[in-house]
Amino acid sequence: MIQLACILLLVTLPWSESASDPNVVCPVGKELTIKEAPWLASIRSNNRHICIGSIINPKSVLITASCLVQRNRTAVWSHHMSNVTVRVGNADRDSGAGVAVCDIIYHPREKNFHLDSALAMLKLCKPLTPSAEVQEIAIVDKQPPKDAKASLSGWGSLTRWGMRHTHCKVIARQQDVQLIDVKACAVERTKHFKYARLERTICSSKISNFCSFDNGSPLLIDGKLAGILNIGSCNLKPDVYVNLFSVRNWIESKAKDKK
Known part of the structure; x- marks a missing residue:
C-alpha cells in the first residue's frame, strides 16, 4: 500500500510527467553574464x-x-x-x-x-x-501597464517543492515575458487570489510548459524592478508576482x- 501511495503521489504532481525531460523541466531563455x-x-x-x-x-x-x-x-x-x-x-x-x-x-x-x-x-x-x-536595482515608480513587456531573470527551478532537478544548468538566464490582465490571471490562479488583491499582483503568461524560475526571481520593466516571483509552475498557468509598486x-x- 505504501508503494502504491508513493506512485499515486508522483502521478499527481504537476512536474512529474516532465521531470525526465530536460527540455521541459529546465527554464528557457538566454544565458546571462553577471x-x-x-x-x-x-x-x-x-x-x-x-x-x-x-x-x-x-x-x-x-x-x-x-x-x-x-x-x-x-x-x-x-x-x-x-x-x-x-x-x-x-x-x-x-x-x-x-x-x-x-x-x-x-x-x-x-x-x-x-x-x-x-x-x-x-x-x-x-x-x-x-x-x-x-x-x-531600482524599483519602478509607476503602476506597470497590464499588457507591458517585461523580462524575468534568475536560475532554474532546481528546488521546486524540495525536489532537485540536477540536470539543469545553474547559470543565470533571462526570459522575455508578456504581462496579462490580472483579472484573467485570477481565473486560472483561484487558490492564490483567495489571499491576494488584484491591485497588489502582477501576472505574466506562459507559452509552453517550461518550469518557472525560482521563487524570488526579479521581473524587470524598462530596466526597473517591477515584481518578485511568488507563484510559478511547470505548466501553462500564469506566473504570479508581488507588484512592487504597491x-x-x-x-x-x-x-x-x-x-
Missing part, C-alpha cells in the same frame, strides 16, 4: 541555494517571504538566521562571494498569509562592494540603513 544582471543574488541556507534575491542597496536584498517561511496545516517554520547567507557577483549560482545575514524583516501583511505582500528584506552584516558584477514605500523604508 554583468547583464548584477543585482541577482543566490539566497542560501547551510550553503544550499533556496531562492533568488534582488540587491536593493549594498546592505539590503529583497526576497519573497516563502523563501524562508514554509507553512502547512499545523505549523510554521523558518530558516535560522545564522544559517542564511547571500551569494553575489557570479552568473554561476554556486560561485561568488558570500555575505552573512544579520536581520530579516518581513512585510507586516505577510504574517496573516497575504500572498500579495509575501516579501522579506534581508539586512546584510557587511555592505556589498559595488562593481560591474554587483549592483543595486509596496514601494515599505521597501524604501526598510532598505534604509539606520545605523
